[in-house]
Amino acid sequence: GAGVSQSPSNKVTEKGKDVELRCDPISGHTALYWYRQSLGQGLEFLIYFQGNSAPDKSGLPSDRFSAERTGGSVSTLTIQRTQQEDSAVYLCASSLGRLAGGTDTQYFGPGTRLTVL
Amino acid sequence: AQSVSQHNHHVILSEAASLELGCNYSYGGTVNLFWYVQYPGQHLQLLLKYFSGDPLVKGIKGFEAEFIKSKFSFNLRKPSVQWSDTAEYFCAVNPQGAAGNKLTFGGGTRVLVKP
Numbered sequence: 401g402a403g404v405s406q407s408p409s410n411k412v413t414e415k416g417k418d419v420e421l422r423c424d425p426i427s428g429h430t431a432l433y434w435y436r437q438s439l440g441q442g443l444e445f446l447i448y449f450q451g452n453s454a455p456d457k458s459g460l461p462s463d464r465f466s467a468e469r470t471g472g473s474v475s476t477l478t479i480q481r482t483q484q485e486d487s488a489v490y491l492c493a494s495s496l497g498r499l500a501g502g503t504d505t506q507y508f509g510p511g512t513r514l515t516v517l
Numbered sequence: 518a519q520s521v522s523q524h525n526h527h528v529i530l531s532e533a534a535s536l537e538l539g540c541n542y543s544y545g546g547t548v549n550l551f552w553y554v555q556y557p558g559q560h561l562q563l564l565l566k567y568f569s570g571d572p573l574v575k576g577i578k579g580f581e582a583e584f585i586k587s588k589f590s591f592n593l594r595k596p597s598v599q600w601s602d603t604a605e606y607f608c609a610v611n612p613q614g615a616a617g618n619k620l621t622f623g624g625g626t627r628v629l630v631k632p
Binding site: 403404431433435442443444445448456458459491493495497502503504505506507508509510511 | 549553559560561562563566568607609611612613618619620621622623624625
């Protein structure tokens with residue numbers, strides 16, 4: 401079946417512009433996560449959605465970052481007024497979300513490589 | 518907050534050699550433990566995971582990992598590597614029983630297997 405898909409695969413933008421990154425989770429997965437993979441910081445958690453619950457935004461690095469998940473499926477990560485340090489690969493993952501205690505397997509998408517000039 | 522350390526950033530070895538990648542975590546409670554792999558040009562995929570029970574966990578492609586609670590370690594092993602095992606390997610944890618499943622990752626280890 402189809403895995404997690406992300407678009408665009410690559411995005412080059414100028415400093416100060418806003419960008420939107422999209423994630424389509426695996427059908428039926430109620431949990432969705434955004435991570436960032438950068439040279440200096442490794443893989444770091446950004447935000448987590450579980451069903452209709454309020455998202456866990458504890459990993460967002462600044463208020464320039466926001467994300468939404470419409471209809472419990474597709475998610476968009478928005479970065480406003482991009483800075484050069486935002487350059488990274490942004491990864492989306494989804495999981496069934498039905499196993500308690502953190503035991504779900506997260507399935508990752510291919511990522512969006514963001515370059516801020 | 519928890520943290521994860523992977524001691525080796527780069528490993529180079531020949532085919533048929535044995536591989537062991539170290540992973541140590543810092544957290545005061547019980548954790549779930551994962552190893553993910555990222556092959557060149559591909560996305561992250563799960564190799565194996567440990568929640569409870571037998572501390573020796575077997576995963577895909579001949580990999581296994583051993584959880585040693587007293588050492589806060591979850592080292593990954595493969596007795597005989599192949600060229601196709603060239604990849605970056607990530608150890609990750611999350612606290613058991615947590616409301617969210619967000620993973621904390623180690624810095625990754627790049628493994629190059631020479632044919």
